[in-house]
Amino acid sequence: MPDISLTTVFLLCLAAFAAGWVDAVVGGGGLILLPAMLLGLPGSTPAAYALGTNKAVAIVGTTGAAVTYARKAPVEVGTAVRIGLAALAGSMGGAFFAAGMSSEVLRPVIMVVLLGVAAFVILRPNFGAAPVTGPVTRRRVFAAIGIAGVGIGFYDGLIGPGTGTFLVLALTAVLHLDLVTASATAKIVNCCTNAGALAMFAWQGTVLWQLAAILAVFNLGGATLGARTALKKGTGFVRAVLLTVVLALVTNLAYEQWFA
Numbered sequence: 001m002p003d004i005s006l007t008t009v010f011l012l013c014l015a016a017f018a019a020g021w022v023d024a025v026v027g028g029g030g031l032i033l034l035p036a037m038l039l040g041l042p043g044s045t046p047a048a049y050a051l052g053t054n055k056a057v058a059i060v061g062t063t064g065a066a067v068t069y070a071r072k073a074p075v076e077v078g079t080a081v082r083i084g085l086a087a088l089a090g091s092m093g094g095a096f097f098a099a100g101m102s103s104e105v106l107r108p109v110i111m112v113v114l115l116g117v118a119a120f121v122i123l124r125p126n127f128g129a130a131p132v133t134g135p136v137t138r139r140r141v142f143a144a145i146g147i148a149g150v151g152i153g154f155y156d157g158l159i160g161p162g163t164g165t166f167l168v169l170a171l172t173a174v175l176h177l178d179l180v181t182a183s184a185t186a187k188i189v190n191c192c193t194n195a196g197a198l199a200m201f202a203w204q205g206t207v208l209w210q211l212a213a214i215l216a217v218f219n220l221g222g223a224t225l226g227a228r229t230a231l232k233k234g235t236g237f238v239r240a241v242l243l244t245v246v247l248a249l250v251t252n253l254a255y256e257q258w259f260a
Helices: 006-026 030-040 047-072 077-098 103-123 138-158 163-175 179-204 209-233 235-258
Strands: none
Touching (some): 006 030, 006 047, 006 163, 006 209, 030 163, 047 077, 047 179, 047 209, 077 179, 103 163, 138 163, 163 179, 163 235, 179 209, 179 235
């Protein structure tokens, strides 16, 4: 593990807790933890180590949130698992190409994608307010496997931050789920994407396991609390958190890119 001060480790633990809470509510916890690690790790540390360590932390919190949701939310587990298996393959492919990515590339890519997410949610005020009744067609399931599974899975392995948010949006749009059910389904899928990407990063030796073990404890605590909060507060709360998180992180990343 690189030489990191206790103050930095403490701040990263706070970021891991916040990331777990946000990720469980609406996804996108990596948009908190990954930038924190890029700033907290020594400048000589390759970006791939931040990506790999983030996956080792995220899979613990995501699994905890998935278990909490599965107990109380109306999740179609079979559909989620099929999408998740496709996402696992996609994330392994993305992680394979991520080793050579520099941290300078990450911020502008994440900002552009986030702005697109914010615009979509703002322009669609009723998006995810209520599910469409009736069974989900096979065509929609296949579309979800391609978009939320292979496509977003590849993105998760390649870059990662925002994957949970993109999964929630894709599942809501394609399968016509409400935001709470989409968040619950996304956690199961996200477990698979995290597992696929983590396997590739571990094979490449770009995971700081000691740091990940510490941060994972805090991430799990935040994720469990976040899932319970989302189940209690409902769709309106999830939508508000989604917009708040996206806009705040775009502002923060823009500042770091051009003014810091």
